Amino acid sequence: MVSFVQALILSFVQGITEWFPISSSGHLAIAEELLDVQNFGFVVYLHFASVLGVVILFWKDIINLFVEKKVKYILKIFLATIPVAIAGILLKEHVINAFGNLFFIGIFFFIFGVFVYYTKNARETKGKPSFLDSFFIGVSQLFALFPGVSRSGMAMGSGLALGLKKEEAIKFSFLLAIPIIFGASLLESSEITNLNIGFAALLTSFTITLLTSLLTIKFLIRIIKTNKFYYFGIYNMIFG
Numbered sequence: 001m002v003s004f005v006q007a008l009i010l011s012f013v014q015g016i017t018e019w020f021p022i023s024s025s026g027h028l029a030i031a032e033e034l035l036d037v038q039n040f041g042f043v044v045y046l047h048f049a050s051v052l053g054v055v056i057l058f059w060k061d062i063i064n065l066f067v068e069k070k071v072k073y074i075l076k077i078f079l080a081t082i083p084v085a086i087a088g089i090l091l092k093e094h095v096i097n098a099f100g101n102l103f104f105i106g107i108f109f110f111i112f113g114v115f116v117y118y119t120k121n122a123r124e125t126k127g128k129p130s131f132l133d134s135f136f137i138g139v140s141q142l143f144a145l146f147p148g149v150s151r152s153g154m155a156m157g158s159g160l161a162l163g164l165k166k167e168e169a170i171k172f173s174f175l176l177a178i179p180i181i182f183g184a185s186l187l188e189s190s191e192i193t194n195l196n197i198g199f200a201a202l203l204t205s206f207t208i209t210l211l212t213s214l215l216t217i218k219f220l221i222r223i224i225k226t227n228k229f230y231y232f233g234i235y236n237m238i239f240g
Contacts, residue, residue: 002039004201009035011046011205015212018050019220021116021153021232022239026105029147033102041195042205044185049206051181053213054174061171062178076131077172080138080155081179087142088184108148109240116157117233125163129172133162137172141180148240152177153232156224166224174217 002010013031017024032038055062065074129137140158144151152173159169195202223229 001196002037002042002201004198004204006035006037007042007197007201007205008208010037010042011049011208012212014043014046014050015209016216017150018047019053019152019213019216021112021150021156021220021229022236023109023112023144023148023150023153024050025144025146026109026148029105030102039195039197042197045195045202046205046209047181047185049209050213051178051185053210053217054177057214057217058171058174061175065175073128076129076134077176077179079131080134080141080172080176081183083135083138084141084145084151084180085183088145104146105148106240108143108146109236111240112143112149112153113233113236113238113240115233116153116236117230119157119160119233120227120230122160123163124165127165128168129159129162129164133159133164134172136162137176151180156229160229170221170224 010028010031013027014024017027028043064070126133137155137158140154141151143149144154155173155176156169159172160166164172223231
């Protein structure tokens with residue numbers, strides 16, 4: 001059972017940490033530990049609200065992919081989802097077990113922080129990602145299956161490390177999030193039916209997560225464009 005107050009706290013944590021490269025899964029695992037609450041279905045529910053923020057902010061890019069028939073770009077996104085989709089299914093039990101070990105979560109935070117910090121040395125050398133770039137970005141997200149490593153952070157960081165322009169690294173990462181998060185959430189949608197939370201708490205938490213996600217995404221885009229992305233690496237190392 002998740003109380004109204006607990007739902008609000010978890011909503012803010014999800015909305016802020018899902019899109020900042022600081023691992024929402026790691027922060028949620030710690031928050032649930034501190035609040036003494038375990039509700040996987042509620043976490044899945046909050047992810048729907050988070051990804052809706054991307055759809056709202058990037059709706060023009062999403063529509064253009066199909067209206068302008070950018071088949072190659074769509075295939076690149078699909079290619080980048082394959083590694084994490086397969087690994088997510090095969091390693092599901094190991095991933096779930098990792099959420100209960102704060103020691104390993106701390107290690108994952110620190111290692112991920114080192115990766116993010118060193119993206120400050122990245123140089124823009126190309127526009128759109130190639131198919132090989134897309135595959136590497138997809139593989140990099142395997143690490144994000146475990147709490148402490150951010151999916152969006154791995155995707156953006158890998159894009160920057162591969163030499164993508166900042167705007168393209170941002171766009172590709174967020175567009176890639178839509179099928180990955182929606183797909184993962186749909187696979188676990190049965191967990192939502194087991195929620196024992198009042199309607200007021202569900203509606204409020206969804207709204208908070210969505211609005212916080214919108215603000216976080218806009219703020220993150222501004223940070224990346226001003227070459228401050230690596231600051232998150234420092235945060236992750238200290239937090240880890």
